[in-house]
Amino acid sequence: MAEEVKLYGTWSSPFSRRIELALKLKGVPFEYIEEDLSNKSPELLKYNPVHKKIPVLVHNSKPIAESQVILEYIDEIWNNNPILPQDPYQRAMARFWAKFIDEKALATRMKANFAEGKERELVTEEFFQQMKFLENELNGKDFFGGETIGFVDIVAIVVAIWFPLTQEVLGVETFTEEKFPVLFKWIRKITEIDVVNECRPPREKHLAYVKARIEGLKSASK
């Protein structure tokens, strides 16, 4: 049976881009459908009725939603270039850090970007602590996955690309190489990888998009 693989996503979403990366890493041909989130397609609503969100992977007409669930599914179906390690303990660690990034680091980063005064100080300190934990996880390795990128690296690309970009737009310098030399070394290494660069939003377009979003959020909160 011919494999039918479709990815419903958006060009600017780190959650969508990580699925593209996983599929490309494994050389899986897929059809990409760009969604307009202000006008969601009937297919998206059919395939993810619970959350109505991207990304959604559809494999031979069967939909899978939630980016980390999709990543694990991809790794199990196409087992070349494995994303998750084999050892159960290493797998548990990978899942732990991936969850930490998506559930803690992202939320803290968002709060830190928009908080003011004392709250901003506190949240920024929390963010620093979280980034330190993450940095320590690298522990002399090139990548979280070891010699090649793995599950945590793929999830952490949001830290490598989205965090510095947002910072640039906001004109702040909290997440710096000076504070996180090991993490920034990892950022350099991972953003040198061809396939990672194939799967990142084009810089100028991304900058403009983030700028517009931040402006929108700022005026909405006034």
Place this chain on the structure above:
Amino acid sequence: MAKSDVKVLGFSPSPFVMRARIALKIKSVEYEFLEENLGSKSELLLKSNPVHKKIPVLIHNDKPVCESLIIVEYVDEAWSSSGPSILPSDPYDRAVARFWAAYVDEKWFSALRDIGSANGAEAKKAAIEQLIEVLVLLEDAFVKCSKGKPFFGGNQIGFLDIAFGSYLGWLRVTEKINEVKLLDEVKTPGLLKWAERFCADAAVKDVMPETDKLAKLRASAPPSS
């Protein structure tokens, strides 16, 4: 394997801790349970889970595993040759189970918490209605996942049974305190029967806290991990 090779740091009323214990029971793994005083966390807990400082923590041969669902998957994989599989064997079924487990921890948990924190009768009513909507979705998930069998996981309890079932104690407390039926024969007939079966299961009944005990605790603090 010596009992001391496996430790669980936990707090008996916690649904998250229950998940770890059910998984270990399914795999017939003996372990030492160390009850934590959450107001005064042990050195071992702080050392084993420095990032979150939360329970449960599974310590296997001195290596800590944190986050309840991650622990369940770890137990399934580390003791794969012992007892039935906890995760489904088919990759798509696994993805569906993981999807709904994530939904439970996000939407169900926050809806449950909203009831507890709702101020006034109107807010409480709205929060309860919200929770019931979540239950109706989970009822649908149950029908699809169980495919006519007794559990989300089929003939035996599996990952999603554990993920959702671990909240049944708190669900019952919420029903009791708010004098409302959350699971009922009309909206959630499948889940209603499943809940009975789950709580009676050999892997569950010894670690499911009694509703009365939970209600007393609930009077002093809302559920948290």
